[in-house]
Amino acid sequence: MDTGGGWATIPELVRDAAARYGGREAVVDGRARITYAELGERVERSAAACLAARIRPGDRVAIWAPNTLDWIVSALGAVTAGAVLVPLNTRFKGAEAADILARSRARLLLVTGTFLGTSYVASLRRAQQAGAALPALEQVVVLGDTAPDVPGYRSWKEFLAAGDKVTNAEVRERAAALTPSSPSDIVFTSGTTGRPKGAVITHAQTVRGYEIWSGLAGLREGDRYLIVNPFFHTFGYKAGIIACLTRGATMIPQPVFDVDTVLAHIAAERVSVLPGPPTLHQSLLDHPGRDAHDLSTLRLVVTGAAVVPLRLVERLRGELGVDTVLTAYGLSEASGIVTMCRRGDPPERIASTSGRAIPGTEVRVESAGPGEPGEVLVRGFNVMREYFEDPAATAEAITPDGWLRTGDVGILDADGYLRITDRVKDMFIVGGFNAYPAEVEQLLGLHPDVADVAVVGVPDSRLGEVGKAYVVRRRGAVLTADDLIAWARREMANYKVPRHVAFVTELPRNASGKVVKGWLRENTGESMGKTMGKMSGED
Structure with a gap:
């Protein structure tokens, strides 16, 4: 399958980025600053540790952690080792995380120590003590210097050290065995309308989708991208990490949305790219201390929601001087990307629609007549392979001729621009x-x-x-x-x-x-x- 950028898999993309953008800054996380060449080396070391931990191709590796450099390295390392990544929502409680770990049968969990005052390790152990059975989970790696003295738990440092006996050649042989159709991740739906289901997405779908995203957005080498969207969500992981890898942009992960921190980051790191939901940008514009920060480097904003006020688009352009403001629409079952506005679209169209179908994708609305609302259906390279081990739900979501029923209500205009009006269930x-x-x-x-x-x-x-x-x-x-x-x-x-x-x-x-x-x-x-x-x- 042609992915658009010449990469068949995520490991190919990582290696190409390390070679192409070697000396350019790849990640800034607090005091840590690493180049693309260093990122490539760290990802290979992380992959070697997975091989040493006996992770096999297709095994599920879960990650339960906020946006950090360690998330980027450990996740890309697992995928390079042939594992299928299962990102867990950082707002989950122990029982919720245990449910996803059990249903995905994850063999390895990469977990943060403490986040927002909560010990994730203690939360998970309490869930297990309360009866949550995780027979497939063999190892828990704490992304920190220490881990509890419990069988199966070890620190990130210990995990990496165990991989020192695995050669780069062995890592690259494992990565080379992956194909475009190999699953890269299972993204569990947000569960706002019911029990989460796991959308299985492949390597080709990921790299092709976010090469397209980067091209339509105008992301470019040298951009400095503040990633506030959580990595467990496609908007953070794929429109963030994967997109930056395709262009050589600098990733600046922010673990929690806080408007004061966002303002400080933009000014100090000369941030040029800031995707996020409308509420993020609204709070930025309305912050009483906004004028005390230099926000002049911001040039690209990508947002998406059923409601994007026209005045938000106009204020971003007028008050902050943002050159490009775009809206987009996607869902986990379609690799996170379905439609996107184009640069040059007028503000009214950007605010009132979510753009038109990306290349390689068809969108139609199942409705009573032209211009009337109906369920949005999507067909193309981006539609998930299946819901993980749930053939009944898969058959309900995807028609025999390949159309994904999104559950969203929308209207298509004469030019193919989609306006999402609601969820069917809402x-x-x-x-x-x-x-x-x-x-x-x-x-x-x-x-x-x-x-x-x-x-x-x-x-x-x-x-x-x-x-x-x-x-x-x-x-x-x-x-x-x-x-x-x-x-x-x-x-x-x-x-x-x-x-x-x-x-x-x-x-x-x-x-x-x-x-x-x-x-x-x-x-x-x-x-x-x-x-x-x-x-x-x-x-």
Whole structure:
């Protein structure tokens, strides 16, 4: 399969990047600064340690850690050794991590020591003591200098030292045995609408997809890329690490999103590329200390969501002087990339759509007629091979002729640009009319006092269901529920107008930035008021 950049596999990409960009800075992580040549050497050493640990081609190796240099080296090392990478969400509790480890039958786990005040090792061990069975898990490597004195656990330093007896030739022989169709990773879905399922993605899909992403975005050698998107998500790992490898850009991983740290990084490291969800860029623009930092090096922003306000695109261009602002759409089951805007698209199109199909991909909408909303279907090189060991779910998701049912609702315009309007499961029916929360959110987001908003359907005795909006006010705003509802009645069809409004200080989001709609629906009414009261200080 032609991957677009001449690489058949991820190890080929890593070796080529090390040779092509050898002296250029590859990763900056705190005081650690390494070149592409050094990165290549560290990845081979990590792969050698996997071989020494008896990891076989196709074995699953999980990683449960935040964005760091060690994540990059250990993950790429595992993949170079022929393992299938299983990234774990850093917000998981021990039982949740154990569930993915058990279902993927991971033989090796690479885990951080302590992150955000939580010992991941202790969390996992508590889950095991409570009955979580992990018979396939043979080794746990703690990405630090020490590990607990427990059989099967060792430190990163000890793990690497064990690989010293494995030669570079043995590592390269193992890597060379991989084919484009070999699985490279299993990305478990975020689980916002149900139990996570593991999308199996191949080497060719990964390198081809993110060579395309890099080309459409205009990523180039010498760019300095602040990677705030979590590595366990395709937006962080593939649109971050893999994309940088294709172009020789410098990776600057940031473990946790904090706007002050982002501002400091941009100024100190002369960051030029900052992809992320709209909330990241909104908080950057609205930060009271923004003007104290030199942000003039920023030139490329890629974002994506059902709702990207036009004024966000205009402010990024006008206030920060960002040359290129693009929106895109993807999902784990399609290698994380389906559509993307093109450089030169007008701001209105960038804000109102997620772009058009990337090369090698078809997109259609299953709907009643042209211009009407329907489920988005995708076919092409990027569609996952399967859900891991779940043929029933795979058959439900992929049609016999290769179309992936995304579960997203969208509209295609005459030029092939896709506007995502919602998730199929998020739609609610108001008196017989289909209401799409993302459409309502986009309209409510136009109110000058609304900083962030999420809408869900709630039961109603007369209409069946009605909308409830959870709203984050802009700093200093005194907007009331009655004010917003009255405004909404002037701006949208009556069935779309939320009948209930709750003001909150922030929306519940998972670590990849998605609003957890299921949590909002489950916590409406009295329990929601109490929970949100803790967040916002009001009902």
